[in-house]
Each structure stands twice: as structure tokens, then as C-alpha cells.
Amino acid sequence: MAGHSKWANIKHRKGRQDAKRGKIFSVLIRELTVAAKLGGGVPDDNPRLRTAIDKALAANMTKDTIERAVQRGAGGLEGENLEEVSFEGYGPGGIAIIVESMTDNNNRTVAEVRHAFTKSGGNLGTNGSVSYLFEKKGIITVSSEQDAEQIMEVSIEAGAEDIEINEDLTTTVSSSPEDFQNIKNALIKQDFSIDDSEISLVPETTVQADMDTSLKVYKLLEMLEDLDDTQNVTSNIEFADGMFEELD
Numbered sequence: 141m142a143g144h145s146k147w148a149n150i151k152h153r154k155g156r157q158d159a160k161r162g163k164i165f166s167v168l169i170r171e172l173t174v175a176a177k178l179g180g181g182v183p184d185d186n187p188r189l190r191t192a193i194d195k196a197l198a199a200n201m202t203k204d205t206i207e208r209a210v211q212r213g214a215g216g217l218e219g220e221n222l223e224e225v226s227f228e229g230y231g232p233g234g235i236a237i238i239v240e241s242m243t244d245n246n247n248r249t250v251a252e253v254r255h256a257f258t259k260s261g262g263n264l265g266t267n268g269s270v271s272y273l274f275e276k277k278g279i280i281t282v283s284s285e286q287d288a289e290q291i292m293e294v295s296i297e298a299g300a301e302d303i304e305i306n307e308d309l310t311t312t313v314s315s316s317p318e319d320f321q322n323i324k325n326a327l328i329k330q331d332f333s334i335d336d337s338e339i340s341l342v343p344e345t346t347v348q349a350d351m352d353t354s355l356k357v358y359k360l361l362e363m364l365e366d367l368d369d370t371q372n373v374t375s376n377i378e379f380a381d382g383m384f385e386e387l388d
Contacts (some may be wrong), residue, residue, distance in 0.1 A: 156226065167371055168196045169209045174222055176213030184367060187321045191338060198336075212274045216380060227253045228270040231262040231360045233353035236270035238341055239364050240372040249369045256367065260360035273376055274341040277301075278320025283333035284309035298326040314342070343376035356378040358387070 169191045179186035183193055189210065196206050225246055227239040237257075243249040257264045262307045267268050282291050291311045299319035304312045315323050317339050324337055351358060357377050 163366070164199060165201060166368070168192065168199060168201060169205070170222060171371065172196060172206060172209035173213035174224060174242055176210045177222075178213075179214075181210050181214030188339075190321070193213075194334075194337065211234045225249060226267075226271075227264060228267060229253075229257050229262055229264040229283040230270065231257070231260060231377075232356040233347070233377075235262075235347060235349065235353070235357050235375050235377045236273050236343070237262070237361070237364070237373065237375045238270060238274060239370060240341070240374075241367075241369040243369040246310055249367075252367050252369070253364065254356040256360060256363040260356060260363065262356050262360055263343055273345070274343050274374060276317050276339060277342045278315040278317050278323065278339050279337065279342070280313040280315075280320070280324055280327065280334060281306075281336040282311045282313065282327060283335050284311075286311065286332050290330070291327065294330050294332070295323055340372065341374040343374070346376050348378045349380055351380040351383060353377075354388075358383070 172189070175186060175189040179188055181189070183190040193210075194208055197203075197207075219344045221244055222242045222243075223246070225241050225243060227241065227250070229237055229239075231237050234361050239253055241249050241253070254264045280295075288311050291313065295303055295313045295315075300313050300315050300323055301319075302314045304314075306312055313323060313327075320337075320339055324334065327334060352379065357375065358379065359372050361375060364370055
């Protein structure tokens with residue numbers, strides 16, 4: 141269960157996206173709003189909202205901003221009418237990509253996503269064209285300062301499916317979406333420090349790409365992530381060794 145983490149590429153790219161503070165705040169506010177709209181405004185009764193609030197607090201969003209977003213979603217405040225939409229396609233080298241968006245204008249979002257794929261040498265596909273290559277998983281990353289053996293024991297008892305020790309010595313716990321909150325609560329109860337937690341699409345298998353393809357796909361993923369309506373972008377690429385050093 142230890143060794144090179146299959147989450148490393150996703151995590152590195154996600155870290156670069158999260159550095160764009162204005163973008164990540166917009167993403168978090170939309171997630172808070174839609175989570176409250178779909179499941180109600182009480183975090184204890186709405187696991188998705190609980191997770192969204194935790195991520196917003198971790199990003200140093202003020203409680204007032206969080207509360208306004210939740211109230212807007214739960215119907216307490218007027219606001220834009222957002223809907224969740226997903227797009228599937230292939231990037232350079234046949235890499236499968238899923239874009240999860242929240243939008244108040246589906247036609248605009250479709251056009252922007254299609255333009256990004258086309259400009260980068262990819263193709264926007266139909267619903268179901270690549271989604272079968274991914275599955276939803278609960279992903280919890282625990283601080284590198286914690287005891288991996290104890291994390292393993294607590295997580296497995298709470299329903300974890302897989303545990304990996306990453307190259308930065310953090311520990312990643314994966315589970316079914318249904319067991320995600322139970323595992324997170326069990327780790328918190330034992331005073332483990334959670335670095336990150338979310339329910340995400342994860343590729344069942346990854347595709348090793350050469351340097352040229354890796355750089356082209358990375359550019360496409362960046363373009364898609366920078367779109368105003370984008371919430372998450374997931375692919376099944378395994379980037380070429382040394383690619384991030386070349387970018388830096």
C-alpha cells in the first residue's frame with residue numbers, strides 16, 4: 141500500500157490550481173450553494189455541504205461568506221440559478237478527460253469547453269464516452285506528521301478500501317462515497333490532521349504519456365480549469381517523469 145502515489149499527478153496539478161485564489165473561492169462558493177440547494181442547509185444532515193464547508197474554512201474563507209452561500213442555496217437569499225453539468229472528451233494522445241461544471245448558461249459553457257478541446261487537439265465527446273473509465277471515490281489525505289500505521293488501523297476499521305503512503309509522506313485513504321464521512325470522522329476523533337478531503341472522480345487505470353503528450357494535455361487541463369464555470373477536471377493521464385520540473 142506504500143510507494144509512488146497514484147494521486148500524485150492529480151494532487152500536484154490541483155495544488156497549482158488552488159494557488160489561483162480568486163478561482164478557488166469562486167469554485168468553493170458555487171459548491172456551497174449547490175450542496176445546500178440539493179441537500180439542505182444543515183451540515184449535519186448534508187455530508188456534501190459538510191465537506192464543502194470544511195474545504196472553504198481550510199481555504200480561509202470567512203464564515204460570513206460561507207453562510208451567505210449556504211443561505212443562497214437553501215433559498216434564503218436571491219442568487220443565480222446554477223445547475224451541475226459534466227462534459228466528457230479526449231485530449232491529445234487519447235487521454236480521457238471529464239470536466240465537472242456549474243453554470244447558469246449551459247450553451248455558453250458547452251461552447252467554452254468545446255473550444256478548449258478543439259484548440260488543444262482534443263475532441264469533446266458525448267455523455268458516457270469516457271465516464272466508464274472513472275469511479276467516484278472518497279479521498280482523504282492525512283498530514284505527513286501522523287503515524288501511518290495508526291491511520292491504517294483507524295481507516296480500515298471505518299471502511300477504507302485502500303491506503304497509500306505518498307512520496308511526501310502524507311497518507312491517502314480512499315473509500316466508497318458512502319463510507320467517506322465515517323472514515324473522516326473516525327480520523328478526526330483520533331486527532332489526526334486532515335490536509336484535504338473530498339469525493340472525486342478517480343480513473344480506474346491511468347495511461348502513461350510521453351513528454352510531448354504530457355505537456356499538451358497539461359495545457360488543455362489548465363485551459364479547462366481556468367474556465368469560469370469549471371469546478372473539477374479529471375483525466376486518466378500519468379504524466380511523464382520530470383514534466384513538472386520542466387514546467388517550473
